[in-house]
Amino acid sequence: MAVSREKESLARVLAHEGGYSNHPSDPGGPTMKGVTQRVYDGYRKSKGLAVRSVKGITPDEINAIYDRQYWDAIRGDDLPAGVDYVLFDGAVNSGPGRSIMFLQQALRPAYTGRIDGVLGIGTMAALKADKNSDALIDRICNARMAFLKHLGTFGTFGRGWTARVAEVRSIGQAWATGQVPQAASFYDGGQAKAFVEDANAAPSTAPADLATGAGTGGLGLSGYLYDLQNQLSPLSYTSEWIGKVVVVVALASALLAMGGIGYRWYANRKAKHLAAALGTVPA
Known part of the structure; x- marks a missing residue:
């Protein structure tokens, strides 16, 4: 899009992520400002630097990781106002591929391709054809909540996730309708990573x-x-x-x-x- 909302979106994501966390039930493990130890190790190694505790991550490293691994991964600058932030927040919480899957689910039936987490030609065409970003953000957040409710960790982190997604929905829709979005807040538990590996198993027949x-x-x-x-x-x-x-x-x-x-x-x-x-x- 013509105007990038990356900086404003990142400020709100960081508010949701809080500081350091290492909850025993959080699949992300040790995490600082939303960056897990695993992601930080990968970043440091890619720069030829020795790995160290994620507690020591610098502001420049945080900005670089969020820019390359999350904002660019969801093509934030190519997305409509509000949709960019909603996908960005989902990417940080559940991974870029999963957040794109929320979008693909929300674009049905206009989007007829596979739900594969790839922001390709078909997904972008369906997104361009959708002229109501306000309603689309509703459907994206609904898909995200449906996913979260099927995770085995929902009992532990569900209240925080629910509050976070509700605020993401409100902020995203404000951007989509040309309003000034509210500041984001921290919700305990909402910073826990939500990965598909923790999904409940289907009941046996x-x-x-x-x-x-x-x-x-x-x-x-x-x-x-x-x-x-x-x-x-x-x-x-x-x-x-x-x-x-x-x-x-x-x-x-x-x-x-x-x-x-x-x-x-x-x-x-x-x-x-x-x-x-x-x-x-x-x-």
Whole structure:
């Protein structure tokens, strides 16, 4: 775009990131102002410098890392006002590829390509065709929240992430509509990294298969017992006893089979929602 909002966006991202953190449940590990030790090590090595604690990162190094690895990675200067900041903040929190996936999900159905985290020709064409950045930012943030809610660490950091994304949405939409955006605040837990590696696993359909199989087998057994009852009908006492067993087995088997079918529907539904949130299928 004609005017770069990198400096203003970075100021707000840094407010969200706070200072040094090293929460045992944060997959980012030791982090200073949003830069993890791993990212800092990579940066230092690329410059031929010895690695050191991320606590010692300098302002110049912070600016260089954010510029090259996050702002340039999401092509910030080529994005509409507000969208640039929203993707930038998402990139710092979950990685540039993941943040671009939020955008691709939000651009459906205009964007028909793969949700692959690559800001290529198809994604940029769909973005250019979208004339309502305000609404687009809503959808990007919705996709981001859906992703966060499917992470195993949401129980620990969910409140902070939710507050952070709400503020990102507000700031981004202010830029998109030509208003002056508010300053950003720090929310405890909101600085924790949100990576797809921490996503919840889809529920297994094995219990459903087991229950359905057992129910089907039980129905078969009840049919056999019913035939046996007919053969023993002259022996009224035995026949009556078998009849009661047939009813019990049939009811239990039907419940098992129905439960298996119901659980399979539930498991498949959860798996579909998980896949959509993680961008593994078209949203």
